[in-house]
Amino acid sequence: MSATKDIRLMKGNEAFAEGIIRAGCDGYFGYPITPQSEVLEYLSIQKTKERTGMVVLQAESEIASIHMVYGGAGCGKRVVTSSSSPGISLMQEGFSYLAGAELPCLLMNVVRGGPGLGTIQPSQSDYFQAVKGGGHGDYKMIVLAPASVQEMYDFTKLGFDLAFKYRTQVMILSDGAIGQMMEKVELDEQIPRLTDEEIIKKYPWVTTGKTSDRERNYITSLDLNPARHEILNRKFQAKFKKIEQNEVRFERIDCDDAEYLFVAYGSSARVCEKAVQLGRAKGIKIGLLRLITLFPFPYDEVARLAKQVEGILTIEMSAGQMIEDVRLGVNGAVQVEHFGRLGGIMPAPEEVLNVMEEKFIKTKVYA
Numbered sequence: 001m002s003a004t005k006d007i008r009l010m011k012g013n014e015a016f017a018e019g020i021i022r023a024g025c026d027g028y029f030g031y032p033i034t035p036q037s038e039v040l041e042y043l044s045i046q047k048t049k050e051r052t053g054m055v056v057l058q059a060e061s062e063i064a065s066i067h068m069v070y071g072g073a074g075c076g077k078r079v080v081t082s083s084s085s086p087g088i089s090l091m092q093e094g095f096s097y098l099a100g101a102e103l104p105c106l107l108m109n110v111v112r113g114g115p116g117l118g119t120i121q122p123s124q125s126d127y128f129q130a131v132k133g134g135g136h137g138d139y140k141m142i143v144l145a146p147a148s149v150q151e152m153y154d155f156t157k158l159g160f161d162l163a164f165k166y167r168t169q170v171m172i173l174s175d176g177a178i179g180q181m182m183e184k185v186e187l188d189e190q191i192p193r194l195t196d197e198e199i200i201k202k203y204p205w206v207t208t209g210k211t212s213d214r215e216r217n218y219i220t221s222l223d224l225n226p227a228r229h230e231i232l233n234r235k236f237q238a239k240f241k242k243i244e245q246n247e248v249r250f251e252r253i254d255c256d257d258a259e260y261l262f263v264a265y266g267s268s269a270r271v272c273e274k275a276v277q278l279g280r281a282k283g284i285k286i287g288l289l290r291l292i293t294l295f296p297f298p299y300d301e302v303a304r305l306a307k308q309v310e311g312i313l314t315i316e317m318s319a320g321q322m323i324e325d326v327r328l329g330v331n332g333a334v335q336v337e338h339f340g341r342l343g344g345i346m347p348a349p350e351e352v353l354n355v356m357e358e359k360f361i362k363t364k365v366y367a
Contacts, residue, residue, distance in 0.1 A: 100221025121344020258287025302329030
């Protein structure tokens with residue numbers, strides 16, 4: 001007889017918080033901001049110090065929190081911060097330092113509408129910031145886009161695994177809708193936190209003090225020798241290329257016979273999934289390519305589908321950012337259009353289907 005599964009009704013932010021605990025997180029450093037304040041609140045209520053030994057600290061600012069992450073990551077610990085759009089903007093210098101020092105960590109942005117203070121309603125207008133590298137220098141980070149509360153939980157373990165596999169930051173790019181909505185979540189067993197001895201054995205690069213059998217470890221993003229620094233940057237680019245080759249993730253929904261295609265991620269993908277059903281009920285063969293990794297981007301899959309369909313519509317809660325990567329993948333093979341709502345408004349499935357019909361299917365007759 002199988003063991004009873006631990007199934008709970010949780011908010012997306014709560015699922016993320018429970019996920020990092022169960023994924024063996026050592027430390028969370030953050031600062032409250034709507035619509036992700038439940039992360040810090042949930043962790044505080046859980047009394048993680050007694051539960052697993054995990055440290056939870058409300059920093060004095062987002063800038064402080066990201067540099068606390070830098071310190072913990074330098075010791076090989078599983079460390080996390082989360083925020084929402086303006087707070088993430090404050091952390092960008094720290095992101096670049098983490099990339100330059102090759103420090104693994106997990107980040108989450110529960111995106112709200114902007115620019116500026118904007119609104120606390122959901123948005124997807126931080127795509128460029130996350131995928132193109134919002135901080136300075138030539139760097140990228142893995143970006144995962146959950147479309148459900150379950151994935152808010154699941155992507156914590158996946159994020160830690162990828163972060164330490166490549167010694168890089170992994171960002172979970174969510175939004176205010178997924179962070180606040182409540183759904184059923186199936187929880188895994190607790191993963192034990194690594195001991196200091198296990199960390200030293202598993203990660204020989206960590207700064208845990210000099211021992212007699214090795215030289216000191218230094219972690220820094222500074223190198224004033226241009227020749228050495230170019231070599232280091234080429235190493236980074238080779239790592240990003242390896243990530244692009246090995247870690248692309250996406251979901252195909254009704255794509256096998258599709259004549260038209262939605263491309264979307266996160267909350268917009270859920271809207272599109274319903275729009276696909278509505279379209280097929282009318283005899284319109286529409287498919288959906290749901291992006292799970294935004295970096296690495298599934299250029300090859302987009303290119304393959306572009307040879308099959310008659311038109312592609314990207315759906316984003318923004319003025320149009322992801323569409324640039326879709327067009328790069330399509331490379332002119334088929335018409336690509338964008339539809340998005342701004343100011344924190346989510347599009348309706350019927351609205352999305354109407355735009356698809358207006359842009360691509362006006363003259364086509366279906367049996």
